[in-house]
Amino acid sequence: MTLRTFVRSLWLVLFLLLGVAAIPAGAQEEAAEADPVVVLDQQAAELAAIQKAAEAETTSAEKAELRDRGMVAGSTANMAVAQLVPRLAEIDARIAELGPVLEDEAPDVKAQRERLDAERTDLDSTIKRGRLVAADAKEMIDRMIREINEAFNRDTFKKVASPLSPALWSDVAASLADDLARLRDFVVVSVLGASKAHFGSRLALVAAGLGLALLLLMPVRRGLRQVGRRIAVEQVPGTRARRSALALWFVLVGTFTSALAFLILFQALNWGGFLTRWTRPLAETLSITASIGGFMVSLGAGLLLVGQPSWRLAPLTEETAKRLRPYPGLGAILTFVGVFLIESGKAVGVSEAAAIFLNYVVAFSYSALLAALLITLMRHRRAAAQEAGAEPSAQTTFVTLATLLGWCAVAVALVAALQGYVNFALFLSRQAIWTAIVAAATYLLLIVADDLCTTFLSPESRLGRSLQAGLGLRRTQVGQLGVIASALLRLAILVVAAILLSGPLGPGASSLFYQFGNSAEIQIGGFSIVPGSILKAAVVLFVGIALMRAVRHWLNERYLPATDLDPGARNSVSTIVSYAGILLAGFWALSTLGIGVERIALVVSALSVGIGFGLQAITQNFVSGLILLAERPVKIGDTVRLGTDEGEVRRISVRSTEIQIADRSTLIVPNSELITKSIRNMTMANPLGRIQIGFSAPLDVDVAAVRRALLDILAAHETILEDPAPSVFIDGIEDGKVAFKAFAFVASPRTVYSTRSAIYFTLLERFKAEEIKLVVA
Known part of the structure; x- marks a missing residue:
């Protein structure tokens, strides 16, 4: 694993995460149109060439290239076999139509059968050969991956002189004169040794390229940001999508102006003849690294938006955003300096001791930057928690876990470096920086994807109204479509982020797993x-x-x-x-x-x-829970009565059901009780609650006045429903008393008791005022 691979991988994620990577579909269409037999012959020859190249001494980068070629050969062979299989099935069907072989078979049928048999034999042989090519390609891919992993482990866990031991410093001092001589020769031959012909015109070309690069980095970049902000404020409706789209615009503008500026500067140096075959690879790597630095700065600015708290996507205070603002720039500068030191050392050809020393400098610098960032985050999170006084949420728990992992990475990197495992420390610190970049970009894209999908596919949007009118979708269905589209897009972003986290810095975690995978079986x-x-x-x-x-x-x-x-x-x-x-x-x-x-x-x-015997009750409750969830005779929010207990269903799991009863306690009922025994569900078919008012009055009472007063009381109460209408009846006349019954309905059984009590209070007050006497039954 080289630093150039790291830098190129950073350049790759810039395009993958921002959606500008092109899909090379032309080659696949061309392969699909070619003759599968010819394609298999080509892939067999390609695989033979790959196997021959693999036998020679190769570097990790060359092994990765052979692995990629093997993947292409294997997938192409599989595609060709997939095209030949239907042909084989067609020939088998035609042979079946000819029927069994007869002794006195007609000559034309016999000739056709022989021709079909010959075609089938050739085609079957070709398919088997194609599958063999695919199998050999897979074996070659596995071999290359295994060798890459072994080389990665060997290089990463290589132990060198510790910075705490005098051996490292004595070796650096001993080779210092030679290293300075190599550096002087490199500068004289490779940097200053460019052709002096037409120096003025070539210098003018470089000056023009530098001026154009500065123009892109400063006024053009600032102008495009202002244009985006003006459009967002004046022309875009005030939705969540406006805020996230503006943040994405800032990142895109900053990234591509920086990338274009450094590309122009590199091409100006190259066309001007100031780059030699020794300095051109270094300049190319540095230009890519500088572009990545522009991406880091733009990403930090788009997420932090210092001075614009209402537009900020991240849940950060203005003070925290100000504290974090220097770190994207520091990270970009430190990444550029680290790449410059290590790649320049390789280009100059410094001694092994000097190369180790440079690796230590870069590793400790990365660790110091990460530690400073983590300390800043911890201080402001502690201050925010003390100020808010709120309980930790799932989001804060995740941030705490990420911070803890960051501290672990810094601690392990420092300990490894002090023990002499500088390559592992460098790998771990780079992986931490890489993870931070991918996590920040993924966070931005997740918010943007959700805001755009739920905004443009909302029932109130123009597209949502068009879908309702054109496809006959309901408003809720349009909203569901937006939620599903957001979920699918965010899932794709997470998958790409996971691939990028595991791939660009070398085998990474897979190599660590491979170490354990070689252990003996148990x-x-x-x-x-x-x-x-x-x-x-x-x-x-x-x-x-x-x-x-x-x-x-x-x-x-x-x-x-x-x-x-x-x-x-x-x-x-x-x-x-x-x-x-x-x-x-x-x-x-x-x-x-x-x-x-x-x-x-x-x-x-x-x-x-x-x-069946030991866990019978648990199994019964589990099956009963599945029945409850499927048939739903009892569901969340229902008011049920079990024996003398009555309450509201709060939660249904596969083992038990939780019912909150009147005294606010929770009754936990095994699911089998709800399936095998009688239960009264008062809100299953009809959620209404019925109120019954009963009382007795003397025989000489004015029954019409009683009826009128009771209906007025029921009609005046806000929770009594008009439909079904309240009703008043005489239940009977006995022992010189008239028994009255009144019935009314409310929206829910939960309000029956309180409503009935309120009606009784009103009834007694009115009867007292109208001198209507009641008698005890």
Whole structure:
């Protein structure tokens, strides 16, 4: 792994994350139109050339190139085989139409059968040869990856003299004179040794290129930013998309003006003849690094937006944004200086001791920058927490975890460097910086993607209204479409970010896993487990559960609220998705351990008897929970009565159901109780609540006045529904008393008790005022 690979990878992520990478589809279309047999012959020859080149001594970069060529050869061979398989099936169908071979078969049928058999034999042989080419390509790819990993591990974990030992400094001092001589020769021959012919015109070309670069970096960049801000303020509606689009515009403008400026300067030096074959690769690397620095500065400015708190995407205070403003620039400068020192040392050809010393300087500088950034974040997070006094949220927990990992990376890098593992310290510090860049860019793109999708695909937008009118979609369906589009786009961004985090700095984590993967296997009851697989399975399980929780959070907070589903249905969907995600994560982790599904089924079948007897109640509740979630006889928000307990259903899981009763306590009921026993659901078919008012009056009472007063009281109460209308009846005449019954309805059974009490209060006051007497039954 070289620093040039690191820089080129940074340049690659700049285009991938900002969506300007072009897809080379022309070559694929051309390969699809070619004859598959010819394509297989070409790929077989290509694979033979790759295998021959692999036998020679190659560097890691050359091995990576051979790996990429092998991938292309294998995928092309698979495509060709996929085109030949339908032909083979067609020939088989034609042979089947001829029927079985007969002794007195007609000559033309016999000739056709022989021709088809010959074609089938040739085609089957070609398909097998193509599959063999693909298999050989895969074997070659695995071999190259294995050798790259081995070289990465060998270089990364190479131990050199520690900066705490006198050996390093004595070697640097001993080779200092020779290194200075090499540097002087490099400057004289490679830098000052350019042709002096037409020096004035060539210098004018470089001056013009420098002036154009400065023009792009200063007035053009500032002008484009002002134009974007003016358009956003004056012409764009005040939505979330305006804020995120302006931040993205700032990043794009800063990035591409910087990249174009440094490209122009490099080309001016090259066309002016000031670059030699020794300095041209160094200048190219430095121009790319400077462009990446422009991207880092623009990304920091777009996220922080110092002085514009209302437009800021990140949840930062103005004071925190001011404190963080210098770090993108410092990171860009430090990255450029680090690349310059290491690549210049390689170009000059300094001694090994000097190269180690330069690596130490860069590694310690990266670690110091990361430590300063983490200290600044910790101070302001502590101050913000003390000022707000709020409980930690999931977001703050994630930030805390990221900060802890950052401190671990800094500590491990420093300890490794002091122990003499400078290459590992350099790799770890670069990986931390790379992770910060990708995380910041991903954060920006996630917000932009969500804001743009939910804004342009909202029911109130022009596109949303067009979809409603043209496709007959409902408003909620348009909102769901925006949420789903946002989720898919953000998922694609996260996938690209994950690929970029694992790939650009060399084999990275995969190489570390490969170290454990070479360990001896452990046999446990017929299972072969590699220690490295245990680590992979743990990571896979963690990632699977984290993905499940993210999907559930998205369902609960974004998608399901945009649907027409009631809270009970939302809970059912969310719960089922959660448990399905846990099962999939478990199977994924077990397969990573090398335990196949068939072995899992064998173990489950062996334990089925014990599960049936020992866990019968749990199994019964689990199945009952699935029935509740599917049939939904009881759902979230229902008012139910079990025996003497009445309350509202708060939560339904696969084992139990939580019901909040009148005294605000929670009744936990096993799901089997809700399936196998009688339960009264007072809001299942009709959510209305019925109020019954009963009292008795003397026989000589004015029944019309009583009826009129009671209907007035019921009609005047705000919670009593007009439909069904309240009604008053005489329930009976007995023992010199008239028994009255009144019925009314409210919107929910939960308000029955309080409404009935309020009506009784009003009834007694009015009857007293109208001198209507009541008698005790």
